[in-house]
Amino acid sequence: METLAMHIANGIIDGPVAAVFAAFALAVLAFCVLRARSDLDDRLAPMAGLVAAFIFAVQMLNFPIFTGAVSGHLLGGALAAILVGPWVGALCVAVVLIVQALVFGDGGVAMLGLNVTNMAIFGTAAAYLLVALLLRVLPRTPAVLAGVAFVASVVSVVVASQGFVLQYWLGGTTDLGNGLGGLAATLAGSHLLIGVGEGLITATTVVTVAKVRPDLVYALRGRRLTRPVSVPAVGGVR
Amino acid sequence: MKKRSWGFLVGGLLVALLLAGVVSNFASPHPDGLDSSLRAGCTFDADDNITGGSCPAQAGREHELADSPFADYGLRGIDNPYLATGLSGVIGVLLTFAVGGGLFWLARRRNGPDTGEPAGDRTGTRVGAAG
Incomplete structure (x- = not known):
């Protein structure tokens, strides 16, 4: 039976580079904890736990992409950033990765810093910057929120995949057949498609939460979505 | 917290x-985008x-916790793969919620949700942590 390995496994990146990224990830996460404290109150804390649990669940759901022999799964940075903000969001994804590495043998423990850097830090940061920018200039309708969530997901997944290219450039252990550029292109291509899947999941989830509890969507900061007149909300998204 | x-x-x-x-059992078994480019x-x-x-995946080494009873989202002792994956997923969700929710609960602001004034124990915690 095929093993379910979803993150960077041991031995792929050399020890010293992995250690440097572990130190980097730890420093950034510590900073996130400091900043997250002003967001975390009695109401947001359990919700953030729910976001982490939800991301864990959806990460198990590998979906097929293009060739059929390649799959992808949610990384969760965009979802977390939109629902609970960048600081708490990065911590949510990090918690998922730590549980996966320490309990489910997914992603080497020595590689945890690399995985956290790509998915929890780069992925969440890219998504949040884009969301903050777009929601500042665009109207806050359900359709716009869905579109913003989609675009932020695609960008954040591709950015996360290029984080691995950086790490492989610094500490890759095997010569690449078609060079670093080839790896970057292959990863960007596959993750563009994974990003589409991630975007659909993220947009559906965010719009659902925004309809039920708009006050729980950090990116809206408690402001309700303005409903377009007599047009039912986003097609296909319930 | 409110009822809602x-x-x-x-x-x-x-x-x-x-x-x-449940749904996890219908997940694609193929290697993901990262894994496939390393292969x-x-x-x-x-x-x-x-x-x-020759490929980067060759350099892959055994996971430190490959002996974990939950390794690879299975469950040791359960032979039915559907049941093992499902139970493993359920345990993972509850564990992630407990760990994440617990840590966020410990790190949260202790002053009331709507009071603008800083609570005494927050300052106290900082002083205590610094000392």
Whole structure:
């Protein structure tokens, strides 16, 4: 039976580079904890736990992409950033990765810093910057929120995949057949498609939460979505 | 927390449990985007062992906790793969919620939700932590 390995496994990146990224990830996460404290109150804390649990669940759901022999799964940075903000969001994804590495043998423990850097830090940061920018200039309708969530997901997944290219450039252990550029292109291509899947999941989830509890969507900061007149909300998204 | 928040929390957890416990068995078994690019250049047999060529995946080493009872989202002692994956997913969701929710609860602001004034114990904690 095929093993379910979803993150960077041991031995792929050399020890010293992995250690440097572990130190980097730890420093950034510590900073996130400091900043997250002003967001975390009695109401947001359990919700953030729910976001982490939800991301864990959806990460198990590998979906097929293009060739059929390649799959992808949610990384969760965009979802977390939109629902609970960048600081708490990065911590949510990090918690998922730590549980996966320490309990489910997914992603080497020595590689945890690399995985956290790509998915929890780069992925969440890219998504949040884009969301903050777009929601500042665009109207806050359900359709716009869905579109913003989609675009932020695609960008954040591709950015996360290029984080691995950086790490492989610094500490890759095997010569690449078609060079670093080839790896970057292959990863960007596959993750563009994974990003589409991630975007659909993220947009559906965010719009659902925004309809039920708009006050729980950090990116809206408690402001309700303005409903377009007599047009039912986003097609296909319930 | 308000009653509505409890409802949302429980509903959200149920969805996550359903996804990890049931839907996870319909997940694609193929290597993901990262894994597949690391396998490019190598050939594999039916058991997924490398049979030839050269690729980054060759350098892959055993996971530190490959002996974990939950390794690879299975559950040791349960032979039925559907049951093992489902139970493993359910345990993972509950564990992630407990660990994440617990840590966020410990790190939260202790002053009341709507009072603008800083609570005494927050300052106290800082002083205590510094000393």
